[in-house]
Amino acid sequence: MDIYNNTLATEDRKKLQELLSRIEKYEKSFVGYPCNLFFDYSELFPFMGHSINNVGDPFNTSNYKMNTLEFEREVVRFFAGLAELPEDEMWGYVTNGGTEGNLYGLFLARETLPGALVYYSEDTHYSVGKALRLLNMRSIMIRHQESGEMDYEDLRASLSIHRDAPAIVFATVGTTMTGAVDNISKIHSLLDEMLIEKHYIHVDAALSGMIMPFVEEPQPWNFKSGIDSIAISGHKFIGSPMPCGVVLAKKHNMERVARAIEYVGALDTTLSGSRNGLTPLFLWYGIKRHGMDGFKRMVDYCMKTAEYAVKKFNDNGIKAWRNKNGNTLVFPKPSQAVLSRWQIAVYKKIGHVIIMPHITEAQIDCLVNDIVNNPN
Numbered sequence: 001m002d003i004y005n006n007t008l009a010t011e012d013r014k015k016l017q018e019l020l021s022r023i024e025k026y027e028k029s030f031v032g033y034p035c036n037l038f039f040d041y042s043e044l045f046p047f048m049g050h051s052i053n054n055v056g057d058p059f060n061t062s063n064y065k066m067n068t069l070e071f072e073r074e075v076v077r078f079f080a081g082l083a084e085l086p087e088d089e090m091w092g093y094v095t096n097g098g099t100e101g102n103l104y105g106l107f108l109a110r111e112t113l114p115g116a117l118v119y120y121s122e123d124t125h126y127s128v129g130k131a132l133r134l135l136n137m138r139s140i141m142i143r144h145q146e147s148g149e150m151d152y153e154d155l156r157a158s159l160s161i162h163r164d165a166p167a168i169v170f171a172t173v174g175t176t177m178t179g180a181v182d183n184i185s186k187i188h189s190l191l192d193e194m195l196i197e198k199h200y201i202h203v204d205a206a207l208s209g210m211i212m213p214f215v216e217e218p219q220p221w222n223f224k225s226g227i228d229s230i231a232i233s234g235h236k237f238i239g240s241p242m243p244c245g246v247v248l249a250k251k252h253n254m255e256r257v258a259r260a261i262e263y264v265g266a267l268d269t270t271l272s273g274s275r276n277g278l279t280p281l282f283l284w285y286g287i288k289r290h291g292m293d294g295f296k297r298m299v300d301y302c303m304k305t306a307e308y309a310v311k312k313f314n315d316n317g318i319k320a321w322r323n324k325n326g327n328t329l330v331f332p333k334p335s336q337a338v339l340s341r342w343q344i345a346v347y348k349k350i351g352h353v354i355i356m357p358h359i360t361e362a363q364i365d366c367l368v369n370d371i372v373n374n375p376n
């Protein structure tokens, strides 16, 4: 008996076709979100026909044998190299995106320093407020500077009032709206100045975690600068058909939360039980195809094109700027007419375009013309 009815009705097939056309059309105006659309994973399509699941810890074994744990370990090692996480402390896993990585970092921080206060800037990604509520952590929002970077005077003032409590600082390397980088060295010196010995620094490097390793003069951002964990998105700079990311943490902190689970024969160290086995494969493939040289070329291209964009906007009377090592071009919020044609992210009075590898100078010229010709 055939238990699998595998035909699709004509109208359903048409619906799929329409969806594909809609997505392809919208890709042409996709300039405001930090996802690289330049990728080709067609060589991996055969894996879509299998039930792949990376349940459990990537550095352990699992009873579920259709997994890509070996590839996941390679991906984690690659990112650990970029973030200069020492080998003897090296641990991490492939997440479903930046949000999960940040939630995990805060979870480890809370388990490491129970009762600590979390300090995070008002420019922190919106999901962090939710993570703090989920984890029931006490927190203080720190004011920002105009660039989007944390206001260190406000951090100093807040730390000085709560010197008796351990501190968890949630720093951002590449803020969502302006691509600003919170200064890890500065944060460390403030913690030292306040004599707060029990501290933990988590870094949200969703986008810029793949930019900092490839620029000439990166701001302090990684384990070498004294951080404890970091989350980096995979679908952003590398690009992927589905959201993904990596969280890296010090092994001895992770061991605090690890539990052995007999049912799956795995060590439960991650947030989800069943985990995507395809995304580690996509990331592995992207890393192998591009290599360090390829990523460097991509970053150079984005920086050069961002420079071009700032000049083009300014030459046409639109005040635009970007932060150091940033590929986010910030400018006054454009008119509704422009917003209806371009996928530009806006917040209060500003809008931004993120110069990813798929963005061309011709697209920027076209956008500038549209803004100039449609001021209201």
Ligand SMILES: Cc1ncc(COP(=O)(O)O)c(C=O)c1O
Pocket: 034, 096, 097, 098, 099, 100, 125, 127, 172, 174, 175, 176, 204, 206, 207, 233, 243, 244, 245
């Ligand atoms: C700074 C920052 N952190 C976290 C996130 C969330 O990442 P994800 O969408 O991968 O969950 C974003 C998304 O844009 C972001 O810009």
